[in-house]
Amino acid sequence: KNAGKRFMRGLDFYLVQDFASSIDDFTQSILLDDTFFPAYFMRALVRYKQLEYKKAEAGMNEGAVSGAQEVKKAEVTAMDYDIVKNDLDHVIQLAPDFVYGYYNRGNVLSLLKDYRAALADYDKAIGLNPDFAEAYFNRGLLYIYTGQKALANADLSKAGELGIVSAYNVIKRYCKEN
Numbered sequence: 129k130n131a132g133k134r135f136m137r138g139l140d141f142y143l144v145q146d147f148a149s150s151i152d153d154f155t156q157s158i159l160l161d162d163t164f165f166p167a168y169f170m171r172a173l174v175r176y177k178q179l180e181y182k183k184a185e186a187g188m189n190e191g192a193v194s195g196a197q198e199v200k201k202a203e204v205t206a207m208d209y210d211i212v213k214n215d216l217d218h219v220i221q222l223a224p225d226f227v228y229g230y231y232n233r234g235n236v237l238s239l240l241k242d243y244r245a246a247l248a249d250y251d252k253a254i255g256l257n258p259d260f261a262e263a264y265f266n267r268g269l270l271y272i273y274t275g276q277k278a279l280a281n282a283d284l285s286k287a288g289e290l291g292i293v294s295a296y297n298v299i300k301r302y303c304k305e306n
Contacts, residue, residue, distance in 0.1 A: 131160035131161035131164050132157075134154075134160060134167075137153045138151075138154040138157060138170060138171075142170065147174050150174050151174055151178075154168075154174065155167075158171070165218070165219045165222035165229075168216075168218040168219045168222070169216070172232065175208075176212045176232070182203055186203070186204070206240055209236050209239055209240055210240070212236050216233040216236065217233070220233065227253050227256040227257045231250070231263050234249030234250045234253065234263070234267075235266065243270055243273070243274055247267060250266060250267035254267070259290055261286075261287045262292070264283045264284070265283070265287035267283050268280045268283030268284035268287060268298070269298070272302045272303070277302075280299075281299055284298055285299065
């Protein structure tokens with residue numbers, strides 16, 4: 129009957145990759161205290177990781193089983209990511225200064241191809257933490273995808289300065305003027 133204890137047990141389940149039990153405990157934590165934003169955040173994180181595993185598993189089985197593969201791919205849909213986004217919306221509502229809420233929601237919005245909203249979330253994350261290298265990197269990738277090479281170059285350069293060395297390789301490959 130304690131939200132904090134349920135949350136801690138959910139973390140333990142997450143660490144041993146028992147995602148279903150982890151999600152159950154985070155959900156129980158939320159039911160006990162719907163203002164406890166870490167439970168929403170971790171539930172979103174675990175659900176996201178679960179979806180990424182499903183996609184990876186489907187990709188690995190692609191060549192092995194042709195007919196059954198199509199069924200597995202259909203399991204991960206935009207609606208699945210929407211559920212993750214809803215939890216992150218709660219995180220941001222409850223903790224508007226929590227930088228990782230915006231960053232993770234930006235990642236989910238990118239997957240959902242809502243690039244304008246993703247850019248806004250990366251902007252907010254960078255506004256809250258001007259040294260957030262990963263947010264610069266991901267925003268730079270979105271700028272490349274949307275054809276804004278100058279902005280991409282600036283963000284990827286900043287990400288490189290902040291420690292993401294691979295950003296320089298991306299600049300060399302995609303931000304060259306032809």
